[in-house]
Amino acid sequence: MNATPFAALARYGIVWVTLALFLVLAITTDGFLTGPNLRNVLDQQATLLIAASVATLTMIAGGFDVSISAVAVAAPLVALRIENATGSVILALLAGCAFGLLVGAVNGSVVSFAKINSFITTLATSFIVFGIGFLVSDRSIMRPESEAYRDIARTRVAELTTATWISLGVVAIAWITLSATRFGRHVYATGGNIEAAKLAGIRTGRIIVLVFALSGLAAGLAGVVASSRSISATPSDDFSFVFGVIAAIVVGGTSIAGGNGAVWRTLLGALFIAFMVNGFNLHQIDPIWQRIIQGVVILVAVAADAWSRNRRA
Amino acid sequence: MADSATHVELRGISKRFGTTQAVDEANLVVERGSIHGLVGENGAGKSTIGKIISGVYSADSGSLLVNGQPESFRTPRQAFGAGITTIAQELSLLKDRSVADNVFCGVEASRLGFMSRRETKRRFAELTAGTGIRLDPAPKAGSLSVAEQQMVEILRAAARGAEFVIMDEPSARLSGTERDQLHRLLREMQGRGTTVLLISHFLQEVLDLSDTVTVMRDGRIVRTADACDETTDSLIEAMIGRQLSGNYPPKAMRTRSGQPQQTEPPALRVRGLRRPGLGARYVLDLDVFSGEIVGLAGLVGAGRTEFVRAVYGADPMAEGEIQISGKPLTKPFSRPLRRVLGGNLLRPTRAIRFGLGLIPESRRDQGLLPDRSLRENVSLPHLKHTTKAGIVFRRAERNLVVAAVDGAEVRGGGLETPVHLFSGGNQQKSLFARWMVTGLKVLIADEPTRGVDVGSKRSIYDLIASAAGRGLAVLIVSSELEELIGLCHRIVVMRDGQFVAEFTHPDLDEADILRQAFGGEPTPCPDGLKTSPQ
Numbered sequence: 070m071n072a073t074p075f076a077a078l079a080r081y082g083i084v085w086v087t088l089a090l091f092l093v094l095a096i097t098t099d100g101f102l103t104g105p106n107l108r109n110v111l112d113q114q115a116t117l118l119i120a121a122s123v124a125t126l127t128m129i130a131g132g133f134d135v136s137i138s139a140v141a142v143a144a145p146l147v148a149l150r151i152e153n154a155t156g157s158v159i160l161a162l163l164a165g166c167a168f169g170l171l172v173g174a175v176n177g178s179v180v181s182f183a184k185i186n187s188f189i190t191t192l193a194t195s196f197i198v199f200g201i202g203f204l205v206s207d208r209s210i211m212r213p214e215s216e217a218y219r220d221i222a223r224t225r226v227a228e229l230t231t232a233t234w235i236s237l238g239v240v241a242i243a244w245i246t247l248s249a250t251r252f253g254r255h256v257y258a259t260g261g262n263i264e265a266a267k268l269a270g271i272r273t274g275r276i277i278v279l280v281f282a283l284s285g286l287a288a289g290l291a292g293v294v295a296s297s298r299s300i301s302a303t304p305s306d307d308f309s310f311v312f313g314v315i316a317a318i319v320v321g322g323t324s325i326a327g328g329n330g331a332v333w334r335t336l337l338g339a340l341f342i343a344f345m346v347n348g349f350n351l352h353q354i355d356p357i358w359q360r361i362i363q364g365v366v367i368l369v370a371v372a373a374d375a376w377s378r379n380r381r382a
Numbered sequence: 383m384a385d386s387a388t389h390v391e392l393r394g395i396s397k398r399f400g401t402t403q404a405v406d407e408a409n410l411v412v413e414r415g416s417i418h419g420l421v422g423e424n425g426a427g428k429s430t431i432g433k434i435i436s437g438v439y440s441a442d443s444g445s446l447l448v449n450g451q452p453e454s455f456r457t458p459r460q461a462f463g464a465g466i467t468t469i470a471q472e473l474s475l476l477k478d479r480s481v482a483d484n485v486f487c488g489v490e491a492s493r494l495g496f497m498s499r500r501e502t503k504r505r506f507a508e509l510t511a512g513t514g515i516r517l518d519p520a521p522k523a524g525s526l527s528v529a530e531q532q533m534v535e536i537l538r539a540a541a542r543g544a545e546f547v548i549m550d551e552p553s554a555r556l557s558g559t560e561r562d563q564l565h566r567l568l569r570e571m572q573g574r575g576t577t578v579l580l581i582s583h584f585l586q587e588v589l590d591l592s593d594t595v596t597v598m599r600d601g602r603i604v605r606t607a608d609a610c611d612e613t614t615d616s617l618i619e620a621m622i623g624r625q626l627s628g629n630y631p632p633k634a635m636r637t638r639s640g641q642p643q644q645t646e647p648p649a650l651r652v653r654g655l656r657r658p659g660l661g662a663r664y665v666l667d668l669d670v671f672s673g674e675i676v677g678l679a680g681l682v683g684a685g686r687t688e689f690v691r692a693v694y695g696a697d698p699m700a701e702g703e704i705q706i707s708g709k710p711l712t713k714p715f716s717r718p719l720r721r722v723l724g725g726n727l728l729r730p731t732r733a734i735r736f737g738l739g740l741i742p743e744s745r746r747d748q749g750l751l752p753d754r755s756l757r758e759n760v761s762l763p764h765l766k767h768t769t770k771a772g773i774v775f776r777r778a779e780r781n782l783v784v785a786a787v788d789g790a791e792v793r794g795g796g797l798e799t800p801v802h803l804f805s806g807g808n809q810q811k812s813l814f815a816r817w818m819v820t821g822l823k824v825l826i827a828d829e830p831t832r833g834v835d836v837g838s839k840r841s842i843y844d845l846i847a848s849a850a851g852r853g854l855a856v857l858i859v860s861s862e863l864e865e866l867i868g869l870c871h872r873i874v875v876m877r878d879g880q881f882v883a884e885f886t887h888p889d890l891d892e893a894d895i896l897r898q899a900f901g902g903e904p905t906p907c908p909d910g911l912k913t914s915p916q
Contacts (some may be wrong), residue, residue, distance in 0.1 A: 250774060262747075268740060268742055269763040
């Protein structure tokens with residue numbers, strides 16, 4: 070009754086390919102396996118990891134949150150508006166996170182109570198939130214008034230930036246929440262079989278509201294950290310951030326159908342893509358090819374997931 | 383060939399699903415232009431026969447002859463080409479498209495790929511004139527009543543020139559007047575030379591309409607006879623006679639006094655339960671005592687699943703009171719509040735807290751998380767007991783699960799094995815394991831042995847008997863009457879959304895129970911009865 074050895078190999082596929090890629094890059098390039106390069110990769114992935122580790126919960130619960138981009142754009146604008154008005158960095162940080170939480174809670178409530186497809190719901194709220202971004206910023210770049218704002222992401226603690234530390238902290242919290250708490254189990258159950266979850270006494274509506282709220286909160290935090298790194302925030306209606314987030318989750322092996330996956334998978338998925346891009350740069354491969362190969366990698370990951378699900382249907 | 387009297391003939395047709403022999407060496411001759419009734423208990427193989435003729439299933443062995451020609455349809459479309467169509471119990475209309483669109487779906491009047499509106503209109507008028515069905519072609523199919531939707535299906539069959547129509551339980555969801563209308567329609571179809579295979583639970587209806595009736599039991603054809611030579615009693619006699627295998631645990635009532643504790647409050651008391659919508663015609667009362675196994679018998683669609691789901695809080699109920707060991711489970715909401723909340727008085731969360739457990743009808747769709755481990759599937763409703771400050775304590779969870787899995791004898795994998803890798807029988811037992819916890823007072827099992835091998839069946843019966851032996855009240859819904867007779871202390875028969883009879887061990891007679899379940903004749907919808915006094 071046990072799974073075949075091949076299935077076990079496939080189950081941890083992302084671990085092997087990330088390790089392999091790491092080894093290949095360490096051997097073929099001089100610049101890869103150096104402290105500054107690896108620290109830099111981690112720092113660059115910080116905002117993506119913050120959003121993606123929490124969005125993993127949303128995806129496992131069977132939801133799809135595309136408003137992450139809009140929140141990550143608008144939350145730092147809200148934060149900087151507060152910072153410019155009060156001069157308080159703490160208040161700015163809290164305001165950015167609270168804004169994300171609020172948007173997420175609205176998303177979750179609409180999905181759960183109006184029973185509207187989550188992709189469509191969050192697509193619609195994305196436009197609203199992008200619009201709010203333009204409103205609060207008066208359509209122009211915003212900059213912090215105090216020097217302290219940049220310290221949110223750029224302070225160095227034990228060689229690593231605070232952005233890296235924040236992202237590792239969020240990954241750890243999301244990981245523990247999903248794997249060790251009752252809430253985490255309910256997230257798996259809701260995405261795995263919502264009818265069975267209800268009959269087992271789980272308030273699935275609440276679970277859905279919560280995962281979207283948390284996803285919004287993380288996206289808000291990610292946006293504030295990003296604005297601290299660049300010491301500015303620009304209003305836009307650029308959706309690209311969420312695509313990187315979803316790519317990391319899916320490449321890690323979390324099922325887009327819900328019910329299956331893990332936060333460590335997203336961590337590895339994000340690192341795999343980051344190593345790949347880093348390796349392309351070190352090998353001086355044309356960025357056009359980078360995109361094409363990235364697309365192929367995502368397709369392979371999704372196909373592997375679909376294949377493993379069809380095999381037992 | 384076309385003037386031959388035999389329209390469709392089955393010779394030695396067999397069909398097996400897994401371990402179940404659904405149809406066994408069936409021989410059947412359906413005369414052209416006749417209405418041919420097909421009756422039998424749940425699971426006797428009636429619908430399977432219909433699906434073999436209409437190309438949904440292909441037979442494992444035997445031959446199918448249409449107009450004397452051997453055919454082997456692999457898809458409904460092929461059967462269609464031979465003029466055979468089905469009107470199923472669950473209608474399959476495109477709800478957002480118009481009546482005319484539905485009728486001509488697949489056989490549209492078009493010129494060079496463009497729809498011809500005038501031609502569509504003309505053909506629709508022709509059809510309605512020909513069939514005597516009066517329907518407006520414009521409204522969306524989803525806005526029609528069930529009866530009208532059925533007429534759309536009949537028109538659709540006529541539009542495709544169907545000569546052989548299989549009707550599977552056509553009147554199950556119709557009211558009295560709608561049924562009369564359907565009967566008239568069937569006779570008109572017959573008058574135009576269409577052959578009808580009528581699969582129905584309503585024996586009187588079958589006797590009234592059919593020229594010939596075939597009775598099935600356990601996948602076999604018992605007999606085919608002229609309808610005028612049969613009565614409802616003779617049909618029921620032919621349906622029963624299954625061999626009671628005797629493979630059941632003894633029926634000792636192991637409560638303290640050896641008898642149901644009629645003086646104590648019952649473990650489960652249901653009073654005045656009424657569901658919103660179609661099934662809300664009747665008010666239901668039921669008591670199940672500690673240590674007692676009660677079976678809910680009835681035909682498919684009698685409302686048994688709906689009843690137990692409402693008791694568990696899985697589906698809304700309009701009104702009613704439920705008590706567990708004398709404590710009120712339903713909250714006495716005020717009427718306006720109830721209306722706002724959609725009539726939902728109860729949630730599974732609360733039912734579980736009060737000591738109710740439900741094993742749902744379909745373990746795959748409603749029971750299990752297929753990708754997750756046995757451990758997670760068993761502990762799912764009880765994580766509260768193993769959680770401190772939100773964190774699930776693995777050791778406490780393990781202890782709970784190990785005891786439950788041992789108790790339910792789940793075999794074929796470890797605690798960490800994904801549950802979809804277990805056999806059907808062990809998956810079902812894992813759902814029993816889920817409720818092998820202390821504090822459970824009432825266990826409701828809906829079709830507890832569906833899709834389970836013979837060996838696992840016996841161990842599931844033992845599980846049910848020992849649960850009752852520990853003082854649980856057990857309520858079982860099953861379409862296998864034999865199983866209920868073998869297991870239960872008491873059997874309550876449901877027909878048309880209503881409890882119609884009750885039988886107590888040892889007076890559990892298959893023929894008596896079936897007579898109540900079939901009810902002799904269709905009970906028309908009591909048009910005069912208002913559904914609610916509000």
